[in-house]
Amino acid sequence: MAALGCSRSAPIEMTLSGSDLAQVMATGKMLKEIVQDIPGADNAQLSVEDGSPEYKVVPDKDKMQRLGLNTAYAGQNLRIAFTGNDDAKLTENGTEYPIRIWIADFDRRSYENVSRLNIPSPMGFPVQVSQFAEVVKDRSPSLLERKDRQPAVTLTADALGRPSGTVAGDVVAYLEKPFATGHTVNLG
Numbered sequence: 549m550a551a552l553g554c555s556r557s558a559p560i561e562m563t564l565s566g567s568d569l570a571q572v573m574a575t576g577k578m579l580k581e582i583v584q585d586i587p588g589a590d591n592a593q594l595s596v597e598d599g600s601p602e603y604k605v606v607p608d609k610d611k612m613q614r615l616g617l618n619t620a621y622a623g624q625n626l627r628i629a630f631t632g633n634d635d636a637k638l639t640e641n642g643t644e645y646p647i648r649i650w651i652a653d654f655d656r657r658s659y660e661n662v663s664r665l666n667i668p669s670p671m672g673f674p675v676q677v678s679q680f681a682e683v684v685k686d687r688s689p690s691l692l693e694r695k696d697r698q699p700a701v702t703l704t705a706d707a708l709g710r711p712s713g714t715v716a717g718d719v720v721a722y723l724e725k726p727f728a729t730g731h732t733v734n735l736g
Contacts, residue, residue: 559712560589560719565700569689573598576701583703588710595702599688603662611680616671619731622680625667630656659685 564579566572576594583592605626607619632650639645655661663683666674676682693700707715 559707560705560716561702562719562723563695563700563702565695565698567698569699570594570655572699573689583705583719586715586722590708590717591600592703592705595704596689596691596693602686602688603659605662605677605681605685606684607634607681615675615680616669617675617680621670622667626665626677627667629667644728659683660689671736729734 556679558581562579564572566577572597576596580592580594583589588590607622609619610616612622629651632648633649634646636647637644638647651665653666663676663678665677668678669675688727705715706721
């Protein structure tokens, strides 16, 4: 027996793109709130939502050079510290078990502990992350969408209680107002 299905796109669909992802996301959120307030628009959603909180380690190359570090070396040590190293295996009674070595969960979730994390320098002395980099609290996007090689976000909404053409007309009327410079909106 064959299952039947059809692809469904929302009656209201627009893609916002620009060179600055943060500004594209902010404008997309603003448009989502506006579309939600239009009578008959329902279930407004953005294709890209704020992701999980994360810490970004932004290296200062001058400080790194003075400490004898390079970005590849520091990056490899930080990756091992946060995601672990599973190269080792334990063999017991003919059964092989993978072993992952990493820092404790407590250390990875604290801003202060990430800043104070020590990595070994190539010369053998410990170096704190805060000595060569800035640790920044951020949120990573849940998905990276692009249109014409620029960051983009798609806003979709359904029509409920009013014809979709009327609701879409209200959205288009709003979009005819002045818009953020450097952004484009494509209606689909």
